[in-house]
Amino acid sequence: MAESDDEYVQDISDDEVEAHQVTRSAGTGSRATGQGSRGAGWEVTRTWENVVEGADGTISSTVEGLLEAGKRKRLLKDTTPLQRGIIRHLLLVLDLSTAMSEKDLRPSRYLLTLRYTTAFIAEFFEQNPISQLGIIGTRDGLALTISPLSGNPNDHISNMQKLFEQEPKGQPSLQNALDMARAALFHAPAHTTREVLVLFGSLLSSDPDDIHATISALVSSHITVTIIGLAAQVAICLTLATRTNPLLPPSQTYNVALNEAHYRDLLMRATTPPTTSHSTTEDSGVKSSLLMMGFPSRIVDPSPTLCACHSRPTRGGYLCSRCSSKVCSLPTQCPACGLTLILSTHLARSYHHLFPLRNWREVSWARASVSSQKVCFGCQAPFPERPASLRRQSISGGQNHDRMSLATSESQLHPPKAAHISNANKDGVSESGRYECENCRRFFCIDCDVFAHEVVHNCPGCQSREGVLSFQTRKGGE
Amino acid sequence: MNAPPLSLLTIILDTNPHAWALLTPTLPLSAAIANLLVFINAHLAFNNSNKVAIIASHTQRAEFLYPVPSQDDSLQANGSAHNGAQNDLDGDAKMVDSDEGSGTAAGDDANHYRPFRHIQTILLSAISKLYKTTSSESLTPTTSIAGALTLALTYINKQSIALSTTTSSKTNADTFVAPSDPNLIQPATLNPRILILSVSGDLAHQYIPIMNTIFACQRLTIPIDICKIAGDSVFLQQASDATHGTYIALTHPRGLLQYLMLGFLPDQSSRKYLVPPTAVGVDFRAACFCHRKVVDVGFVCSICLSSKSGLSTVLCWNYSVRRRKAPHV
Numbered sequence: 001m002a003e004s005d006d007e008y009v010q011d012i013s014d015d016e017v018e019a020h021q022v023t024r025s026a027g028t029g030s031r032a033t034g035q036g037s038r039g040a041g042w043e044v045t046r047t048w049e050n051v052v053e054g055a056d057g058t059i060s061s062t063v064e065g066l067l068e069a070g071k072r073k074r075l076l077k078d079t080t081p082l083q084r085g086i087i088r089h090l091l092l093v094l095d096l097s098t099a100m101s102e103k104d105l106r107p108s109r110y111l112l113t114l115r116y117t118t119a120f121i122a123e124f125f126e127q128n129p130i131s132q133l134g135i136i137g138t139r140d141g142l143a144l145t146i147s148p149l150s151g152n153p154n155d156h157i158s159n160m161q162k163l164f165e166q167e168p169k170g171q172p173s174l175q176n177a178l179d180m181a182r183a184a185l186f187h188a189p190a191h192t193t194r195e196v197l198v199l200f201g202s203l204l205s206s207d208p209d210d211i212h213a214t215i216s217a218l219v220s221s222h223i224t225v226t227i228i229g230l231a232a233q234v235a236i237c238l239t240l241a242t243r244t245n246p247l248l249p250p251s252q253t254y255n256v257a258l259n260e261a262h263y264r265d266l267l268m269r270a271t272t273p274p275t276t277s278h279s280t281t282e283d284s285g286v287k288s289s290l291l292m293m294g295f296p297s298r299i300v301d302p303s304p305t306l307c308a309c310h311s312r313p314t315r316g317g318y319l320c321s322r323c324s325s326k327v328c329s330l331p332t333q334c335p336a337c338g339l340t341l342i343l344s345t346h347l348a349r350s351y352h353h354l355f356p357l358r359n360w361r362e363v364s365w366a367r368a369s370v371s372s373q374k375v376c377f378g379c380q381a382p383f384p385e386r387p388a389s390l391r392r393q394s395i396s397g398g399q400n401h402d403r404m405s406l407a408t409s410e411s412q413l414h415p416p417k418a419a420h421i422s423n424a425n426k427d428g429v430s431e432s433g434r435y436e437c438e439n440c441r442r443f444f445c446i447d448c449d450v451f452a453h454e455v456v457h458n459c460p461g462c463q464s465r466e467g468v469l470s471f472q473t474r475k476g477g478e
Numbered sequence: 479m480n481a482p483p484l485s486l487l488t489i490i491l492d493t494n495p496h497a498w499a500l501l502t503p504t505l506p507l508s509a510a511i512a513n514l515l516v517f518i519n520a521h522l523a524f525n526n527s528n529k530v531a532i533i534a535s536h537t538q539r540a541e542f543l544y545p546v547p548s549q550d551d552s553l554q555a556n557g558s559a560h561n562g563a564q565n566d567l568d569g570d571a572k573m574v575d576s577d578e579g580s581g582t583a584a585g586d587d588a589n590h591y592r593p594f595r596h597i598q599t600i601l602l603s604a605i606s607k608l609y610k611t612t613s614s615e616s617l618t619p620t621t622s623i624a625g626a627l628t629l630a631l632t633y634i635n636k637q638s639i640a641l642s643t644t645t646s647s648k649t650n651a652d653t654f655v656a657p658s659d660p661n662l663i664q665p666a667t668l669n670p671r672i673l674i675l676s677v678s679g680d681l682a683h684q685y686i687p688i689m690n691t692i693f694a695c696q697r698l699t700i701p702i703d704i705c706k707i708a709g710d711s712v713f714l715q716q717a718s719d720a721t722h723g724t725y726i727a728l729t730h731p732r733g734l735l736q737y738l739m740l741g742f743l744p745d746q747s748s749r750k751y752l753v754p755p756t757a758v759g760v761d762f763r764a765a766c767f768c769h770r771k772v773v774d775v776g777f778v779c780s781i782c783l784s785s786k787s788g789l790s791t792v793l794c795w796n797y798s799v800r801r802r803k804a805p806h807v
């Protein structure tokens with residue numbers, strides 16, 4: 001028994017090799033392309049080959065460059081404002097079969113999935129406060145509802161806690177799970193998205209019927225399926241992902257997690273609302289409409305009264321703006337009149353998806369030297385001076401070269417094209433440590449760059465610029 | 479770390495000249511700044527390593543009042559000043575500061591504790607410079623609170639990064655590229671909070687940027703305290719409520735110092751043992767995008783999430799979104 005188990009493991013890892021090579025050759029593996037390990041074996045990332053001695057004989061400059069590149073890697077994403085499906089209906093399908101007890105992801109696929117899913121639920125509602133989430137599990141060839149479609153993260157998390165005490169067993173059934181998901185999403189209104197996210201650890205699916213018929217049914221009911229594999233690429237999953245997302249490349253809809261961190265990244269990527277373009281809106285049935293919502297104010301009663309949602313005596317709460325029944329937490333649906341009750345802050349939470357902050361540009365030394373800005377506008381940290389070693393390097397390269405760079409610095413404001421391109425090549429790291437917002441033309445340091453794009457979603461410069469308020473007034477009046 | 483966690487107090491001072499002119503009979507700006515300085519001194523006296531930053535939220539721009547980049551000096555002097563700030567983290571800031579103070583501010587009272595005097599001179603000169611550079615056409619009744627909040631957050635972020643990397647700060651270059659992964663920041667060591675002294679209302683045009691900063695604060699567990707001296711703003715109430723800060727609307731602006739000392743001096747860790755003043759009724763109603771009216775029941779567009787007061791209105795916000803998006807689609 002034990003031997004056969006070992007062989008089984010071996011098979012998986014072989015498949016894994018193939019799967020990763022396939023994704024690499026297609027140029028889709030986000031991890032693989034990022035690390036530039038050309039020609040190396042798939043498990044060996046030769047990070048030391050990236051380290052080159054600087055002009056002064058130390059590797060400190062390269063190390064610093066790598067650190068900055070790592071910080072900025074996640075930043076350089078598409079910042080075009082797109083129409084996104086903010087109100088989502090997502091069903092999470094968890095594989096609970098024996099394949100999940102593998103320990104290739106620590107502590108085990110099963111426990112890691114449960115832990116990440118709990119984090120995912122919190123993050124999902126953080127990013128999509130007015131969306132609905134449901135959780136389905138599949139084991140023993142059956143699909144079972146773990147947590148029904150609802151908008152309350154606490155319900156989901158408490159339902160997830162029960163799974164921690166159970167063991168993965170049997171075979172998964174993709175078809176049963178998808179059918180159940182389709183039934184749950186059947187009543188989702190047309191202005192929302194219908195999504196299924198599958199976390200699939202097995203290499204097989206034990207189905208009662210033809211799964212291709214199920215896939216066709218999913219396509220016709222405009223349900224999109226994205227899959228995160230834990231073991232290796234499986235042909236049916238790829239078919240499923242590509243057929244339900246005809247407009248997206250497979251790299252965005254079906255990925256295999258390489259390690260724990262990659263798994264988390266893939267899962268958290270699903271918290272960002274999917275884009276819906278005009279061309280797809282007609283086909284997929286997603287259309288804009290106006291929803292009636294109530295914005296209740298909080299009240300504090302002098303004595304406890306029963307809430308309408310749980311019939312528990314509470315003092316604080318919110319009164320429905322239409323029928324004045326008291327509910328304890330938001331967002332929710334009024335139990336009496338069915339009005340969606342939310343806080344305006346919940347709506348505002350999604351705004352940064354709709355109006356993303358544009359990427360900032362790297363600044364060349366030539367451009368940095370003509371600017372009078374010596375400190376980061378955001379945090380007041382001083383920028384590095386143009387290092388002497390860099391000057392020496394350019395001198396050793398040829399006296400002419402140095403003179404040329406001086407000449408370009410005098411030409412001001414128009415950085416040479418070549419310098420720009422060479423900057424862009426280096427993983428978006430600015431040689432001068434400065435990053436420039438193209439709107440307000442102010443320089444920022446890497447820390448502020450990362451912080452502004454990932455946490456605040458505001459540009460400190462644009463928000464504190466002369467005339468910005470009158471500009472916004474004009475825009476609002478349009 | 480055995481030392482008590484240092485707290486970084488970032489004060490955002492609303493310096494809208496209009497609003498302060500209206501307040502002159504009860505609380506002139508000079509008196510408010512004098513009160514604020516006493517409050518800052520008290521904060522610094524609490525713990526040797528406590529830090530403060532002051533940001534002006536002016537009519538159309540936000541600016542650092544303290545610490546200021548010394549632009550007229552050479553970069554070398556600037557760098558040393560900032561190294562002084564870095565040393566601050568080790569707790570020997572007082573010495574560095576006092577050296578600087580004796581160099582720059584001459585003829586001061588010898589009985590005045592030098593770090594206090596240092597802040598006072600910098601703050602007063604920065605404020606007078608701010609008002610000198612204000613042109614009459616830039617005077618609007620609004621204030622750029624979103625910009626000030628964003629600046630405060632970037633500053634807090636940088637300080638917590640600098641604190642979490644206990645590596646030595648030898649040169650400028652080293653302090654700048656101090657290795658720091660955003661995931662490695664330990665906010666436990668730095669105890670940041672933001673205090674807004676607000677005198678003007680009407681912030682509807684900055685709704686989205688303000689909300690972005692509020693969510694950032696919520697995520698980083700930075701409380702936003704509001705000291706509302708005049709005017710009224712729904713957003714600031716929501717800000718303090720969402721970040722578990724204190725909201726006090728002054729009934730007697732003349733007693734500003736007492737409000738500051740009793741309401742805002744305790745930091746996050748000591749507030750757990752106190753009963754903070756809380757605003758009971760928080761107005762959570764949304765403003766509609768077409769009329770800027772505050773509504774109870776509204777209609778929300780499922781795609782752009784803007785709320786509208788009635789179906790018959792022109793969907794101005796929606797149109798502007800579509801128009802801006804057009805070239806990309």
